[in-house]
Amino acid sequence: METAECQHLLANMSNYLDGEASAELCAEIERHLSSCADCRAVVDTLRKTVSLYHQLPQPEMPPDARSRLYKSLDLSEFLNPE
Amino acid sequence: MSKEPDRLLVERIQRGDKAACAECIEQHSPGVYRMALRLTGNVADAEDVVQETFLSAFKAIDKFEGRSSLATWLYRITHNAALMRLRRKQPDQVSVDDEEVFGEGMEVPSQLHDWCCLPERDFETSEARVEMEQAIRTLPEKLRVVFVMRELEGLSTEETAQVLGVSIAVVKTRQHRARLQLRERLSMYFTELAQAEA
Numbered sequence: 001m002e003t004a005e006c007q008h009l010l011a012n013m014s015n016y017l018d019g020e021a022s023a024e025l026c027a028e029i030e031r032h033l034s035s036c037a038d039c040r041a042v043v044d045t046l047r048k049t050v051s052l053y054h055q056l057p058q059p060e061m062p063p064d065a066r067s068r069l070y071k072s073l074d075l076s077e078f079l080n081p082e
Numbered sequence: 083m084s085k086e087p088d089r090l091l092v093e094r095i096q097r098g099d100k101a102a103c104a105e106c107i108e109q110h111s112p113g114v115y116r117m118a119l120r121l122t123g124n125v126a127d128a129e130d131v132v133q134e135t136f137l138s139a140f141k142a143i144d145k146f147e148g149r150s151s152l153a154t155w156l157y158r159i160t161h162n163a164a165l166m167r168l169r170r171k172q173p174d175q176v177s178v179d180d181e182e183v184f185g186e187g188m189e190v191p192s193q194l195h196d197w198c199c200l201p202e203r204d205f206e207t208s209e210a211r212v213e214m215e216q217a218i219r220t221l222p223e224k225l226r227v228v229f230v231m232r233e234l235e236g237l238s239t240e241e242t243a244q245v246l247g248v249s250i251a252v253v254k255t256r257q258h259r260a261r262l263q264l265r266e267r268l269s270m271y272f273t274e275l276a277q278a279e280a
Contacts, residue, residue: 015254042194060115
């Protein structure tokens with residue numbers, strides 16, 4: 001990850017993964033990736049990192065916290081069990 | 083969940099309609115809670131931030147002009163409430179400007195093992211998920227908030243920029259840096275796992 005090409009790829013990696021890089025830049029990046037194992041590992045694991053976070057289960061507000069929220073706003077009459 | 087457009091719901095809240103306040107909470111409290119939890123890092127603070135957010139929002143509802151969505155407006159209030167709470171608890175840590183600390187350049191990756199070949203079940207363990215949540219908490223505040231809004235709450239780049247009052251370019255840079263830092267942290271964990279399984 002020390003060459004100028006690696007640094008260029010690193011700066012544009014999210015744009016590339018998000019499909020926001022130009023066709024010209026994509027071609028340039030793919031050329032570099034075909035010959036740089038380190039950058040390939042970083043691109044693959046960065047893509048996987050983002051994908052894992054998108055699949056991460058979302059935390060839910062505990063029911064007692066929800067009850068306290070309604071009470072604190074004087075809305076207990078609208079509090080229905082989830 | 084009600085599909086009533088923001089404008090009608092806001093008008094009802096402005097008229098003091100308590101049922102509308104409850105609808106607003108039903109629609110938006112899950113996202114507000116998740117954001118508060120990810121920003122503060124603990125359940126008790128998140129609960130307080132959610133209460134502060136809706137209390138402030140209903141008090142200031144006359145100031146809502148509809149230039150952003152109601153959700154975006156609530157996220158802005160949540161962000162401010164969470165930040166104030168963090169500053170009270172950790173004044174030294176949070177007052178530091180992350181950009182000054184970390185400089186303008188991108189972090190250079192040091193973890194270069196490709197762990198993507200691990201079986202899917204290794205990514206779905208509770209231990210892996212705890213590691214991922216902890217990794218979010220290690221991000222500098224400015225990167226963490228952008229990552230949570232963009233990647234976990236699904237706000238657009240424009241909406242995130244609007245909530246934070248920064249440019250779209252700043253949001254993109256922070257999102258990219260957050261991803262790189264999280265990749266680095268997760269790589270340490272998953273590389274160790276891959277090597278143990280080899």
